[in-house]
Amino acid sequence: MAGSHSGTPGMASLARIYDVNLSTLASTARAWRGTAAFRPARKQPEQVLELYEYEGCPYCRLVREALTELDLDAKIYPCPKGGQRFRPGVKERGGKLQFPFLVDPNTGSQMYESAAIINYLRETYAGRRPRSNPLARSWAVGSSSLTTVMRAPRGYRVVASRSPAQPLELYSFESSPFSRLVRERLSEMEIPYLLRNTGKALWQDMGPSELRARLFPDEPVQGRNRQALLNRAGKVQVPYLIDPNTGTEMFESAKILRYLEQEYGRS
Numbered sequence: 001m002a003g004s005h006s007g008t009p010g011m012a013s014l015a016r017i018y019d020v021n022l023s024t025l026a027s028t029a030r031a032w033r034g035t036a037a038f039r040p041a042r043k044q045p046e047q048v049l050e051l052y053e054y055e056g057c058p059y060c061r062l063v064r065e066a067l068t069e070l071d072l073d074a075k076i077y078p079c080p081k082g083g084q085r086f087r088p089g090v091k092e093r094g095g096k097l098q099f100p101f102l103v104d105p106n107t108g109s110q111m112y113e114s115a116a117i118i119n120y121l122r123e124t125y126a127g128r129r130p131r132s133n134p135l136a137r138s139w140a141v142g143s144s145s146l147t148t149v150m151r152a153p154r155g156y157r158v159v160a161s162r163s164p165a166q167p168l169e170l171y172s173f174e175s176s177p178f179s180r181l182v183r184e185r186l187s188e189m190e191i192p193y194l195l196r197n198t199g200k201a202l203w204q205d206m207g208p209s210e211l212r213a214r215l216f217p218d219e220p221v222q223g224r225n226r227q228a229l230l231n232r233a234g235k236v237q238v239p240y241l242i243d244p245n246t247g248t249e250m251f252e253s254a255k256i257l258r259y260l261e262q263e264y265g266r267s
Contacts, residue, residue, distance in 0.1 A: 034174025
């Protein structure tokens with residue numbers, strides 16, 4: 001089965017350590033973009049944005065980073081290579097098989113091209129001017145492509161799975177190495193989910209959560225979804241998965257991955 005590890009528990013543990021470290025390096029390659037939400041959108045969409053994408057796409061990553069930094073949620077429809085649940089619908093709606101593809105039910109807008117999508121989000125929900133910096137754009141695409149190469153083939157190609165009756169819900173921020181492992185698997189399994197972006201709203205939040213708790217124990221939690229997660233689960237930690245189909249809620253990427261395989265995987 002794709003994504004599983006055979007052999008002894010020790011070998012599985014080593015594979016897990018390697019995977020986490022590689023995911024951390026991948027975030028470093030993108031200079032940890034998609035971590036902070038210091039300047040969130042001025043307004044939240046009344047209806048949730050819809051994003052058709054897949055985790056192994058460097059252009060899709062740029063849009064997900066912008067969603068984290070603008071503190072915008074989105075319903076994710078994974079469209080990995082070989083996928084049949086949502087991928088064909090993109091061509092039917094937009095006329096071509098290209099990703100990412102954004103649908104905004106609030107304005108009736110739908111569009112391809114990561115640069116156009118990012119500028120649309122900045123203008124529509126943050127009131128900011130479009131960006132036009134070819135050098136910065138080239139660096140972003142290049143470093144995002146490097147991240148894709150480092151994580152290949154995770155999140156890229158479809159694997160057999162059962163489709164949930166209702167979309168799942170995931171608290172995550174784009175650069176989180178542990179959240180990435182879960183998003184990659186959701187992408188491969190074509191499992192739709194509501195992405196609750198949980199970017200860090202304060203500079204005191206930067207770094208591991210244990211460090212924040214030690215250095216700034218009295219600093220109140222800030223950030224729309226960070227506060228919501230604290231109220232719901234008693235602490236702020238990502239990834240956090242909610243499955244309305246089974247009533248299951250859990251932290252810890254390793255546990256979440258096992259759960260997804262047990263509940264929705266097909267060997």
